[in-house]
Amino acid sequence: MKKGLLAALCLAAAAGCSTQGQVDPDVMQIATTPLTCSTKAECDVWWQRAQTWVAGHSTYRIESATNTLIQTTGPDGGKRALAYQITRTQNPDGTATIGFAAHCDGSMGCKPNPWEAGADFKEYVRGTTAGAPQGGAKPSQPRGPTAMHPDAMQGQSIPGTSGEAVTQ
Template sequence: MNKGLLAALCLGLAATGCSTQGQVDPDVMQIATTPLTCSNKPECDVWWQRAQTWVSSHSTYKIEAATDTLIQTAGPDGGKRALAFQITRTANPDGTATIGFAAHCDDALGCKPNPWQAGADFKQYVRGNPTNAPQSGVKPSQSAPTATHPDAAQGQSIPATNGEAMTQ
């Protein structure tokens, strides 16, 4: 599935009712929207392996594709709250790589778990930080980022208006 189609799917699912049951914690939002960029090939390879491990252990759906640039699960199934994932690895001109995260469901009551929390957990795990531990170098934001926030860079984050379907 290409990124444009995935973004449209995520936003389309948001419009069909993936409603949020509350506000997303600003600290969770900050972690979820911070770009996941590895510095060199050895680090990127370790992070990519961690990404696959995280998806394998957190997805209700089976992994349908696992390549050097894509990890994608099946789903979402109609009316299911479980998250489907698409993880991408894109090489940058400076020799780094960016790992993108997308999570979405297809239920009017919202997703379980919350996609923003899943994104934050994923990024902390891939970086080697324990879940719920403060992330070095990241200062909590005072307000949740919006689609125009600098952290919402291409390939990183397209926050839905309701906070449920997301692409990072």
Template sequence: MKNKSLLAALCLIALAGCVSQGQVDPDVMQIATKPLTCSNKAECDLWWQRAQTWVASNSKYKIETATDSLIQTAGPDGGKRALAYQITRSANPDGTATIGFAAHCDGSLGCKPNPWEAGAQFKEYVRGTTAGAPQSSAAPAQAASDAMHPEAIPGKSATTPNGEAMSQ
């Protein structure tokens, strides 16, 4: 009888872990899905510089491409949980620009960090609303060739309400 009770308790604990594992905090989701639109060339250039700095500081993969409209890392490597990033910048007809964020991995146990959390952190950093975000147009702190990143869910991509791709 003890074994059945123990087994039932372990099953409930395992089930509870499965239920909560894929959930994302609503506040994080709101930040991650809010469009990242800069209002003028000076702001857009600053935000683009911050975007490259964030990717260089947070990616385990090296930056392969860094242009005025694309920042892309290598990866994801087969079976790895680390996030690969693709950041885009596209001009809007009204003179603003939208910076897009996409993150994905290839790990069967999920991405680390969570792509939604990474997206929220990226957007806060680029907007300058987090500690450590440069407030002026200072040069990126780390060269693109030195870019490396923390581990991250499999390469399932989802599209946010504003059309940006994110892994789940």
């Protein structure tokens, strides 16, 4: 029921948002692919990478960082900068899903683009971007600021171009 409600909210929010330009299909594919880790060791590394990425890409300070939530302050009224909420949910099969949500409060849309930010986040956490930590290595400093992306399915949320949060 929770997933169904979340999906309905996502569709309603997405329907109310207009896009400013097209999102690259490759970016959209990366952004909408669930971020699911297989083992506790892998999940711990990915979770550390997630926190490193948020710390390096957010205009806002991290307000909460636990084993299941990384959340920044913000967004501030009228600003285009993204605020983030990253979640870690244990799945019944022993895997875990890391959810990505980003939103802003700008009437002119968010900057960076939430889809691109989400894709960048997922690639960094998976270790598939240039300069991303590999294997059990400790995460290095994140790459320069890029757009953020929302995680589709599995309760991830991203900001719409009108500043509304979009959950996928």
